[in-house]
Amino acid sequence: MRITFQQELEELQSLLQEEGQLVLRSLRGALNALRHQDVELAQEVIAFDDEVDREYFAIQEGIQQLLARQTPVAVDLRLVLAMLHVNLHLERAADYCVTIAKLVKLAEALEGDASLVEGLEEMGMRAEEMLIVALESFADRDLERAELLVDLDELIDTANRRLVHDVLALGGKTELREWGLRMILVSRCLERIGDHAVDIGEQTAFLITGEFREFTDASHPDGGSNGRRA
């Protein structure tokens, strides 16, 4: 039994979960800043990204050490590869939180629309839920739950498409239009966070089954399989 090696794998997994919690805090901060037009909080979210990056680099370094020194194989190899991807997906999700915070700052002086913000808040909650499902199903090796992410993503995608119409319906006031354009970008960021959660789910599936497949395939949206052997 390679005790040290197993401990290192466990530690990396808990670091990854920690990173996930940081991303969730960042997302919650960005959403609160958006709702309350809180520029100070938005600035905190931007600065907080350094914490996520530190965690990201620590995990990256740990994985590099593990690959160099332990030569993982079979399920351990799949776990290490999956962690490498999940780490990147989480870091990217955090970057979108930063973008949202920056957009909040840009939209600060503009007149907005309360019901549209409410729609974004709802999307944000879905993105949060997706990240939680992605992190938990990875930790629990729960394939069924990971696959649920596709359905959750569908909801967030629909909301993203609807938002464009809502912005168009805002009317002709220049200031409102500018605000609306910023909010389209916010919506896009939330939608992308959802995509990263789905990608984490795909890594969970790879870890469990040894087969990599995309849950949904943008190039073959009618269900053509892009499954590839691991």
Next chain:
Amino acid sequence: MTDTQSELVRIGGVNQETLAERERDLPPSEMRSVLFDVSDLQVAYAGKPALAGVSLDIYRNFVTAFIGPSGCGKSTFIRCFNRMNDLIPSASVHGTVRYHGVDLYGPEVDPVEVRKRIGMVFQKPNPFPKSIYDNIAFGPRVLDMKGNMDELVERALRQAALWDEVKDRLKESALSLSGGQQQRLCIARCLAVEPEVILMDEPASALDPISTTAIEDLMHGLKRDYTIVIVTHNMQQAARVADMTAFFSVKVSDDGKGRTGILVEYDTTSKIFTKPSDKRTEGYVTGRFG
């Protein structure tokens, strides 16, 4: 061609066939040529089974590795391929080992002829206390092989990647060589009698890392012309050199006294080391137990 199609061509497609070929590291099973066909093999020493119920095919021009914990019967198994177990009086072999479809243990088969075609390299290099040249020439002389002996010696030493290191000292004692060189000399000695198969029982376990790399590189080169079967304790060595890997384990009898080697899983090396089918294989290759 529509506009969309010409656009795609300009982007440059990826040849799907090439991708598929690149991915496929081995010929599909229906295109592999079976050299050894082992069926329900059992080997016992003094009546106690050391290995039981083993069935597998060894493919031509493949490197096949046997891995497993101590006592799993992998060395016993490799010795069945050239009837080395015949030399142990208490050993008995049941089941069949077919080579080119011929039962190796059939009454009409000459064990000496078997060992000529199926050579063996052992854990510790065991050169004769003779010159480098005579070590290589020994086998061909015994077998009364025709041809120019100097050429034969050079060819064998070249194939074993040793020629450049020894060409100016062929008359020196083989014992003056380093361990790694001695082992390559033993491989050259094995190649000199022009076998079809080379069995290697832990060929690098007594060697330093550089010599080990030399032996492993050699295996890659040799498999074009030979079929190689290797027993190794070093799993990473199996991962590096083998096309196919068989994992053996030990089955302990109900009373806890008998320990018999069994074949757990046999598959392509990439499968064994990325996605083994059997939990026991996974436990062993990941170092969780065994």
